[in-house]
Amino acid sequence: MSKSLQAIRGMNDILPEQTPLWRYFEGTVARLLDNYGYKQIRMPIVEFTELFKRSIGEVTDIVEKEMYTFEDRNGDSLTLRPEGTAACVRAVLEHGLTGAGQPQKLWYIGPMFRHERPQKGRYRQFHQIGLEVFNIDGPDIDAELIVLTWRLWGLLGIRDAVKLELNSLGTSESRGRYKVALVEYLSAHLDKLDEDSQRRLKTNPLRVLDTKNADTQAVLVNAPKMADYLDDESRIHFEGLKARLDAAGIPFVINTKLVRGLDYYSKTVFEWVTDKLGAQGTVCAGGRYDGLVEQMGGKPTTGVGFAMGIERLILLLETLEQVPEEISRQVDVYLCAFGEAAELAALALSEKVRDQLPNLRLQINAGAGSFKSQFKKADKSGALYALILGEDELAQQVIGFKPLRGQGEQQNIAFDALAAHLATCVVQG
Structure with a gap:
């Protein structure tokens, strides 16, 4: 395989x-x-x-x-x-x-x-x-x-x-003078330098200062200081x-x-x-x-x-646990629709809401599904609220509004009042 x-x-x-x-x-x-x-x-x-x-x-x-x-x-x-x-x-x-x-x-x-x-x-x-x-x-x-x-x-x-x-x-001029002094000092302690520092001494001596080797760091304690050559x-x-x-x-x-x-x-x-x-x-x-x-x-x-x-x-x-809680939530509102007529109305309604609230993260259910399966997806999305649109709601031109992350009863909101209601709730949420 x-x-x-x-x-x-x-x-x-x-x-x-x-x-x-x-x-x-x-x-x-x-x-x-x-x-x-x-x-x-x-x-x-x-x-x-x-x-x-x-x-x-x-x-x-x-x-x-x-x-x-x-x-x-x-x-x-x-x-x-x-x-x-x-x-x-x-x-x-x-x-x-x-x-x-x-x-x-x-x-x-x-x-x-x-x-x-x-x-x-x-x-x-x-x-x-x-x-x-x-x-x-x-x-x-x-x-x-x-x-x-x-x-x-x-x-x-x-x-x-x-x-x-x-x-x-x-x-570069002052650094050149410092390199001469540093190489002279380190050459006198060559046997105490690690292998990598011995190589750098010939190619790029300043990098010896950056070593993590404890023995070489001990040698550097008394090495010339750049500040004295500035x-x-x-x-x-x-x-x-x-x-x-x-x-x-x-x-x-x-x-x-x-x-x-x-x-x-x-x-x-x-x-x-x-x-x-x-x-x-x-x-x-x-x-x-x-x-x-x-x-x-x-x-x-x-x-x-x-x-x-x-x-x-x-x-x-x-x-440090400095990740803002709200960024883990990628959806504010999840819209569930049941039946073809409701799905068509949900699509049109969701776009009107997006026109009025361009920063709202609104996800509309795709792939149909039962009431239970759509609510499961709404909950998994991390949304604060679920919107529910079925045949009864469509006939009354209202949509169900249900909090998912806190207290509050489900209520019906008129289509033309939905954007204003969401603006208040999502900001408060």
């Missing part, structure tokens, strides 16, 4: 009972971004592989180990996007969106792909919402991105479960960011080991982390990448942004 078809490991279906929470989360974010003046951009899922090699860095874990790369029929090397910033920068350059120093505040949403070991909160196809801002170089826009996320956590009810960590990586420009920028966060009342901690996993970051880097999800603690992260646009062939253009993992934030909402 042939093997049954199933999804690829680490690439999951999002089932109907899960999608209301996703839609709630995505809608909350979209409304917030509209309020802050961000415009949505949509990029392809597949890009030329060279884009990610040039932007992310060829010696990063993503490019070396995790990308889904393949050759198409034309012999071109293509890659499923592992992150969104590089693709957004490519789109901005290709369409001249930042010409003449024009500021752009953009956001995107969609799937990303990395060949990692699937585990709770980490998948091979995962979804992100990302923000990218171009041609605004002061710490005020860095602060806005963080303030915006702080407001989002408040809307979602998860502020108490997340913590903001900050660091500054300085300019140039004046970066130091002033960082102080300006911290002052704005203090003014907004947003708590933060300085994490001198925070470097992020991509080569293009400079100056500000930040992460929102939680201890409620085990090992997968980062739910939102980003920073500045002032040299990336120029690195990819454009004119010098400042940039800053972040991405948040939708799966992890959904998991956090569920873990």
